[in-house]
Amino acid sequence: MIVRPSADDTALIITQLHHSYMTGALAQAWKSGPDVPGIAAHQELVVQAALLHDIGWLDWESQPDLAPNGHPFDFLDMPKHHHLSIWKNGFEDAFQVHPLIGLLVLRHNLTLAGSGSPGDDHPQLAAFFQECEHLNAQLEAQLTGDSGLSSLNPESLRDMNAFILLTDYISLRMCMGPEKESPFGPPPAFRGLQLQMEPDPSQPETFRIGPWPFEGDRFVWEAHAWQHRAKLPFAELQPERQVSFRMELRPA
Structure with a gap:
């Protein structure tokens, strides 16, 4: 989950599944051009893999564990070895859709596992690496x-x-909000493309990107989130605690 704590005891919670749907929409809206490379092959399957890359969170997010702050664990704060069943379920579910989608989800999770936080040397994590590298x-x-x-x-x-x-x-940057500094550094490179992505201080929930890689003159996403009160079991959240708001990407 992506957790935005507030000044009081509440937090805005965006699920990994909602973020995953957004990732698929971004992949679908991608438009190659003179300055923007495209996907060379099997674009439809790659878009589906982007859409499903976090499908393994489905079970965990139905009844998430609460962190010491009383809110569900933010994905950045969970020790990597706690992700093992999430990654395993994600690969297995994606593989059922198409073997290539399964492989892409597996490789994505391997990349994330490889960027593990220092000191997270749990023996299950090493075994997971070995098993997944062989499967890959x-x-x-x-x-x-x-x-x-x-x-x-x-x-x-x-x-x-x-x-x-x-x-x-x-x-992820959009879901984490423009007020939070990126913990990941600059956007990762893709086929020589190095995007620039910065918050737009003149507009709420808006980022500027260049060179512009999407169809149209902006990308708009209707985000759905939950207002969570600290220590309340997430499964007990009522529909009236769900909120919607608009996120945008615009050309730099």
């Missing part, structure tokens, strides 16, 4: 040899992975 190599060999998946090779897989990482980054 096995699936990559299988799918790049599949005649039905033309143009799929290690390089195109790296590009697909980079594209999902980039759209995931943009969505």
Whole structure:
């Protein structure tokens, strides 16, 4: 979950699933051009992988654990080894949709696991790495040899992975809000493209991006979130605590 604490004992909660849907919408709206590279192959499957990359959070987010501050754990604060069942479920569910989608979700989660916080050397995490690296190599060999998946090779897989990482980054920054400084650094590169993304101080919930990579002159997202009171079990939240608000991306 993405948690925005307030000055009182409440927090605005955006689920990883909602963020994931937004990532898929960003991937769908991507438009290549002279300054913006596109996805070289299997664009529809890559967009679906972006949409489903956090599907593994479904069970956890129905009854999330509360952190010491009384709110559900923010995804940044959860020790990486607590993500293991989430990542495993995500791969298995995505694989059922299409093997390539499963592989892309697996590789995405491996990348996130590899950026683990220092000191998170839980033995289950090491075993997870080993198991997933083996599965990644096995699936990559299988799918790049599949005649039905033309143009799929290690390089195109790296590009697909980079594209999902980039759209995931943009969505996360928007969900975390323009008031919070990015904990991830600049947007990750994709096929030589290095986007610039900065909050627009003149507009609430708005970021500026350049070079502009989307269809139309702006990207608008109707965000859905929950107002959570500290220590209240998340499963007990009532519909009246759900709020909606508009997020935007505009050209720099």
